Amino acid sequence: MKMNKITQAISTVALVGMILPAMAEEEPTGWFVGAGGGASFASIAESDITADLFAAGFETTEFSENDRDFGFKLFGGYQFNPNFAVEGGYFDLGSFDYTANTNPDGSLSGALKFSGWNVDLVGMLPLSDRSSLFARIGVHNGRTKASFESSGAVNVQTSEYRSREVDYKIGVGYQYHLSEAVSLRAEVERYRMDDAVGNSSDIDLLSVSAIYRFGARQQSAVETPPAARTRTQTPAPAPPVAATQEYCSALEIQFEIGNENIERANREHMLVLARFLTKYPQxxxxxxGHTDNVGNEADNQRLSQQRAQSVANYLVSEHDVAVQRLTAVGYGETRPIADNRTVAGQQANRRINAVIDCAEDVAGLSTLPARTTLAMRLEFDTQDSAVNTKYHRRLENIAKYLQLNPDLIVTLEGHSDNATPATAQEKSQTRAQNVADYLVTHFAVDRSRLNVEGFGATRRDTYNVTASNRQENRRVNIVLGYPE
Known part of the structure; x- marks a missing residue:
């Protein structure tokens, strides 16, 4: 009967884990390890101990117990989706003891220690993109070690007791992501254990745990503002008259590794810049241009100049901005705005800043807002091209947005990691095409509004050094925009 209840509870948690993903924010998936510790509380079976003494002809005159200790656990697991994970590990709930004084004069003392191995199913309910509630149900192979001592008239027949048995454990808690890689948990768990006097009793563990997720990008939970730039924009002069308002515009776009080409999403952003320059010809x-610090300093200097010049040339050729109004300057790796020791910092430092003179306009600025752009990432496993169902909700939102905005078109850009050029090109094209097919099949998006392009491994977001880096490069970007 006990095992049937355990099986039913495990099935319930598994079912919740399959139902809840549609309600959840996207969270990291994959392997993780953790460790925690805190206060443990045991239920000492005082009534059973005194009853056994009474049956042997002793009246208990005083009973004292130490039912608190420090417990800890070491664990690892796999997060399948935002709502379901499996964990397993080792636990040590600490040591507890009691002493019973008797009449006739004597005493009985017991010391107990509990530990074991466990496997749990964990169901999570995200409260925000960084926090969630969770519950667990599991089984453990628990070990009870007990030793007994007596004095006076009391005689102990067995001074040592050892047992192992499979039983259940449950728990609830709260989890907070400090970053994509590191999380903290506070939880309470109840372990059902053999109490060495013929019963099963409860031992509770109130703990705080730290978790590390493998392959996650390091990013602080509290965003630190980028370091102040040496120059952000030309200071605006005081308005000459009360009716005059001043407007400044600035552009910041990022580049892929070793690339000076201008991405489609960035071309959309530069349209606003071009409109500003056209409206204010004075x-x-x-x-x-800026780079990260990976590679040769001289090469980075040259690359930053090329990037700046590419933006200037684009404004001249595509938007008829007079060449004498634009100055391209490359700063190489000398002006970082983020930590080059992280992938995110390197990407932030591969950038272009446009510093633009302020303009005066009594009538007010009337340039059109930026056209809608979205570089939504869909990542893929090494040899996989199928669309993961975890992206279903986000793709559904894209489809709904397209229904509300019939003039928008979608470009699906497929990318790969460091496979051979032919394989990478084929794989990137297939991934982009599969996303297009998914939108058509599941959400009835008009295929004529979908452009599919494969770029192979030519547009990396990160360096292909680690498995996590390579996965970031295996992606499809979705870019929304208007027809040219």
Whole structure:
């Protein structure tokens, strides 16, 4: 009967884990390890102990117990989706003891220690993109070690007791993500254990745990503002008259590794910049190019100049901005805005800043807002091209947005990691095409509104050093925009 209840509870948690993903924010998946510790509380079976003494002809005159200790656990697991994980590990719930004084004069003392191995199913309910509630149900192979001592008239027949048995454990708690890689938990768990006097009793563990997720990008939970730039924009002069308002515009776009080409999403952003420059023909702009610190310093200097010049050339050729109004300057790796020791920091430092003169306009600025752009990432496993169902909700939102905005089109850009050029190109094209087919099949998106492009391994987001880096490069970007 006990095992049937355990099986039913495990099935319930598994069912919840399959139902809840549609309600959840996206969270990290994959392997993780953790460790925790805290206060443990045992239920000492005082009534059973005194009853056994009474049956042997002794009246208990005083009973004292130490039912608290420090417990800890070491664990690892796999997060399948935002709502379901499996964990297993080792636990040590600590040591507890009691002493019973008797009449006739004597005493009985017992010391107990509990530990074991466990496997749990964990169901999670996200409260936000960083926090969630969770519950667990599991089984454990628990070990009870007990030793007994007596004095006076009391005689102990067995001084040592050892047992192992399979029983259940449950728990509830709260989890907070400090970053994509590191999380903290506070939880309470109840372990059902052999109490060495013929019963099963409860031992509770109130613990705080730290978790590390493998393959996650390091990013602080509290975003630290980028370091102040040496130059952000030309200071605005005081308005000459009360009716005059001043407007400044600035552009910041990022580049892929070793690439000076301008991505589609960035071209959308530069349209607003071009409109600003067209509206205010007296203004000038300095295009500043920057890189990360990976590679040769001289090469980075050259690459930053090329990136700045690419933006200037684009504004001239595509938007008819006068060349004499644009100055391209490369700063190489000398002006980082983020920590180059992290992948995210390197990507932030591969950028272009456009520093633009302020303009005066009594009537007010009337340039159109930026056209809708979205570089939504869908990541893939090494040899996989199928669309993961975890992206279903986000793709459904894209489809709904397209229904509300019939003038928008979608470009699906497929990318790969460091496979051979032919394989990478084929795989990237297939991934992008599969996303297009998914939108058509599941959400009836008009295929004529979907453009599919494969770029192979030519547009990396990160360096292909680790498995996590390579997975970031295996992606499809979804870019929304208007027809040219």
């Amino acid at each position: 203004t000038k702009a300095t295009i500043e």
